[in-house]
């Protein structure tokens with residue numbers, strides 16, 4: 660894809676260049692973008708999201724971008740992972756270059772970099788500053804909410820774009836293919852900590868190990884803060900509880916007998932609930948559809964969203980991570996409903 664940007668893309672790039680916000684699709688979830696080198700623009704992201712200012716945002720780069728412009732002390736492993744997985748759903752945490760504003764790094768000495776593969780994201784990044792810019796973008800949702808996987812989800816969060824609106828533009832690229840946020844691997848403290856997996860995703864620890872010859876470890880208490888790793892995050896407004904399939908049918912029957920309105924998200928055969936969404940029983944298909952299902956169920960006015968706990972295999976790690984946060988306090992929530 661080369662040549663002149665389309666009118667829409669040129670306009671979106673101009674909004675970014677003038678300090679405005681542009682929501683755009685990526686293969687993982689939709690992002691809320693601003694010029695990464697403009698602290699006032701980045702501050703607008705935090706204000707729009709209601710996000711605490713000490714949470715860093717990822718900088719999105721066009722394919723072929725110069726890593727050394729954005730990061731210092733770049734280890735060989737970063738080059739290897741970028742070569743293997745970019746453009747794609749992997750974020751690398753590296754030592755930040757001095758030009759990275761504090762607003763982007765949340766005051767930490769590192770920066771998260773990612774080159775997305777969605778063609779609309781790539782076109783936007785190529786149109787912005789001739790492909791040499793960086794677009795700082797968290798997921799395009801209010802802080803703590805479920806990430807958006809469609810342009811409509813973004814508008815549900817922030818209102819439609821236009822004059823006087825929070826967002827200058829919302830680019831529509833259909834439903835995000837991967838459906839959960841990028842894998843984040845920290846390479847900024849290799850000498851002391853080795854590579855660390857800060858957030859599981861579509862690209863697994865094993866995928867990373869194949870490329871760099873070392874399996875990323877799990878974060879210790881001193882690991883950098885990641886808002887997506889807070890206990891309660893990615894959560895609908897309706898309480899969410901999880902249970903394994905063998906117990907779930909009984910729970911469902913009891914709650915429905917009690918006259919409760921229960922929305923069910925499942926992947927194996929289950930009795931009918933007040934409303935149900937059946938997701939694919941394979942991890943990629945499940946991740947693709949999960950956030951849209953949570954949003955749909957959240958809008959039904961149910962008292963409880965009951966989720967059948969997915970399988971526990973390595974391929975399901977990203978999905979289970981997001982669901983565990985959406986259903987934070989699950990056991991207590993369920994008990995409250997069963998005891999009522």
Ligand code: TXA
Nearest residue numbers: 687690715716769770771797798840841883885886887
């Ligand atoms: O798939 C994704 O990564 C999406 C799309 C839009 O690219 N973005 C995304 O951004 O999920 P956000 O801000 O919702 O989540 C990014 C996570 C946060 O938990 C943030 O704390 C962490 O990445 N993060 C960003 N920069 C970091 C840094 N320098 N050190 C540690 N964690 C960082």
Ligand code: MG
Nearest residue numbers: 797798806887
């Ligand atoms: Mg987010």
